[in-house]
Amino acid sequence: RHALRRVVYMAALTASRSNPVLKAFHQRLIANGKQPKVAIVAAARKIMTILSAMLRHNQPWYPDKA
Numbered sequence: 001r002h003a004l005r006r007v008v009y010m011a012a013l014t015a016s017r018s019n020p021v022l023k024a025f026h027q028r029l030i031a032n033g034k035q036p037k038v039a040i041v042a043a044a045r046k047i048m049t050i051l052s053a054m055l056r057h058n059q060p061w062y063p064d065k066a
Contacts (some may be wrong), residue, residue, distance in 0.1 A: 006046075012044035021063045022046065
């Protein structure tokens with residue numbers, strides 16, 4: 001679990017800088033007063049939720065539905 005958590009955290013860190021959907025999500029959380037690390041963890045959770053839905057429905061990720 002520790003390795004998975006580390007990988008997802010690093011993915012969230014990168015995605016919050018480069019992915020438009022997760023970047024907007026991250027910036028919105030910070031604008032609402034969340035600490036930067038809390039916003040990254042929230043983005044990591046969002047990534048896990050997206051991955052879970054992708055696996056459950058066997059579909060690719062559509063950013064406009066995020």
